[in-house]
Amino acid sequence: MNELMSVETQEYIDRLAHCLEVMGVQRWVRRSIGVESPHQEQEKASLSPVAPTASVAASALPSAAVALPHVVTPEPAREINDSLTALTVPAAWPELQQQLRTCQACPLCQDRQQVLVGEGDLQSTWLFITDYPDADEDAQGQIFPVPPLRALFEAILHSMGLKRTTIYLTMAVKCHPLKSRSPSVKEQQICRAYLAREIELIQPKMIIALGSVATQQVLNTQQELKTLRGQLHFYEKQNIPIMPTFHPHYLLHRPIEKRKVWQDLQQAYRYYQQSKNGNE
Numbered sequence: 225m226n227e228l229m230s231v232e233t234q235e236y237i238d239r240l241a242h243c244l245e246v247m248g249v250q251r252w253v254r255r256s257i258g259v260e261s262p263h264q265e266q267e268k269a270s271l272s273p274v275a276p277t278a279s280v281a282a283s284a285l286p287s288a289a290v291a292l293p294h295v296v297t298p299e300p301a302r303e304i305n306d307s308l309t310a311l312t313v314p315a316a317w318p319e320l321q322q323q324l325r326t327c328q329a330c331p332l333c334q335d336r337q338q339v340l341v342g343e344g345d346l347q348s349t350w351l352f353i354t355d356y357p358d359a360d361e362d363a364q365g366q367i368f369p370v371p372p373l374r375a376l377f378e379a380i381l382h383s384m385g386l387k388r389t390t391i392y393l394t395m396a397v398k399c400h401p402l403k404s405r406s407p408s409v410k411e412q413q414i415c416r417a418y419l420a421r422e423i424e425l426i427q428p429k430m431i432i433a434l435g436s437v438a439t440q441q442v443l444n445t446q447q448e449l450k451t452l453r454g455q456l457h458f459y460e461k462q463n464i465p466i467m468p469t470f471h472p473h474y475l476l477h478r479p480i481e482k483r484k485v486w487q488d489l490q491q492a493y494r495y496y497q498q499s500k501n502g503n504e
């Protein structure tokens with residue numbers, strides 16, 4: 225039993241070390257100032273740059289002993305124009321996906337090549353939401369189709385013991401806007417009906433919102449991501465926890481923010497595990 229546990233733990237530590245490396249999160253390394261004594265040199269040698277240290281494992285492993293993450297009450301909903309949110313969406317998956325593929329409810333239908341319908345496990349307890357399709361996603365009909373974005377997203381999943389096939393992945397707005405613009409607030413409001421139905425059908429136990437549009441859509445707010453991330457929120461009346469964090473695309477341009485994403489995901493993972501253990 226102990227042997228099995230140590231093998232599993234080592235595998236987990238190796239996996240985390242790999243994910244931290246791919247995500248570009250720097251691991252803790254002891255620094256020495258000035259001339260090093262033989263004893264210090266010996267210590268330095270023991271802090272292998274490849275093998276994860278005990279301190280890395282301790283900080284990376286989600287622990288039941290760690291306090292619950294900070295939880296905030298739902299943010300006030302933004303002003304909704306009812307005439308724009310009157311989109312009727314089917315209650316069942318096949319009809320929902322069919323309607324999505326031919327949707328012309330907002331001006332974005334004129335610019336897209338195809339609608340990005342969600343993908344993955346419809347029974348999953350994990351729902352990941354990203355902002356809206358970029359040009360590659362619009363052309364290929366898949367979310368995160370090309371590296372390095374794909375590799376980074378998969379590393380993020382891997383760090384949580386997840387894979388693309390074990391989550392459900394969708395977009396807050398399903399069609400690609402031309403000229404590198406973001407979807408307007410009106411377009412977001414119209415498309416939100418689809419996201420709401422997906423959440424209703426999947427009934428996830430944890431939602432990760434990647435990016436500001438995803439966060440604003442799922443929280444029905446116009447507050448900025450930087451004020452929302454790092455804390456758990458809850459989805460309307462269904463009490464589903466939501467962790468907002470940065471979009472992988474943003475991390476490619478601002479790698480220094482990867483640590484914050486790592487911290488956000490740790491919080492989400494801990495809360496998920498503690499909720500799960502509490503229900504068993």
Ligand code: SF4
Nearest residue numbers: 327330333398399415
């Ligand atoms: Fe329809 Fe949403 Fe695409 Fe607008 S963005 S056309 S509402 S699927």
